[in-house]
Amino acid sequence: MALWYQGPATLAVRLAVMILWGGIGLLGLGAFVAKRWRASLVWLLAFAVMLGWWATIRPSHDRSWADDVARLLRAEHEGSVVTLHNVRNFSWRTPEDYDVRWETRAYDLDRIVSADLVLSYWMGPAIAHTLVSFGFDDGRHLVFSLEIRKEAHEQFSAVGGFFREFEAVLIAADERDIVRTRSNARGEDVYLYRLNLRPSQLRTLFTAYLEEGERLRRTPTFYNTLTTNCTTIVYDIARRLDPGLPLDPRLLLSGYFAGYAYDQGGLAEGIPFETLHARGYINPRARAVADGPDFSRAIRVGVPGTEDDVTSSR
Secondary structure, eight states: OOHHSSSSSSSHHHHHHHHHHHHHHHHHHHHHHHHHHHHHHHHHHHHHHHHHHHHHHHOOSSSSSSSGGGOOOEEEOOOOOOOEEEOOOOOOEETTEEOOOOOEEEGGGGGEEEEEEEESSSSSTEEEEEEEEEETTTTTTTEEEEEEEEEETOOTTTTTTTTTEEEEEEEEEEEEHHHHEEEEEOOOOEEEEEEEEOOOHHHHHHHHHHHHHHHHHHSBOOOOOBBBBBBBHHHHHHHTOOOOOOOGGTTTTTGGGHHHHHHTTBBBBSSSSHHHHHTBOOOOHHHHHHTOOTTHHHTTTTTSTTTTTTOOOO
């Protein structure tokens, strides 16, 4: 698989190298079974060469990137105010038809009043993309999302994510961009849950995302489907608030991550998870409001714990 995703660009040459490697592996296995130790050393040498080649594959910021991941987040701090450069605010009509818009925005960290966990399901109930949206007392919301930084010609591949196919990028975006494109343009099933956090924790969490964005800006890093993805970053940052957070299979099966957060006391308290899940489904409200200025408020109507929880059921 490493050779398939990172081997020679020409398909014929890549297949030839894969067949050659498979042949060396079979010969090495046969020599090991037959206890022909010198012959086995040929495979060990070939494997050492493979590892040496793999180590030469390095992440980079210098590629021809797709429009939606073309820019890196950069933050400037002055007291409690942070100025963010390259906040994404695209207008999406379809996944292929959109208006490119990158903005510079200022946020006062003392005015953060909420954070919401957003899960977007695109491949069955076990797999979801994980985002965190921060709300401010002026009604604005900013979403952070760790994503693959695909090149202009590339498409997402969960398998390729194991084999250094993509770099990682932290996107900061307006909800009408990064949430609406999933619920409206892509037709994914999107759920929103209010996180149970104190004001000091909200600021710590927001600042941790900025630090992660700066780290990725300074040091290119490969996205990894298992270890460096949209859910593991939430877990890693959450451990700053609670170092004792346990490991759990739901950190890998991201579609169940909201249940994990609920079990750790991270969601609205006193309400069954089934109710949070049902009332957190935003798609009907997102489609009804479309690109209206009240998008963020509309998708929260009825969501427990939010200021717009004005209904008893969805």
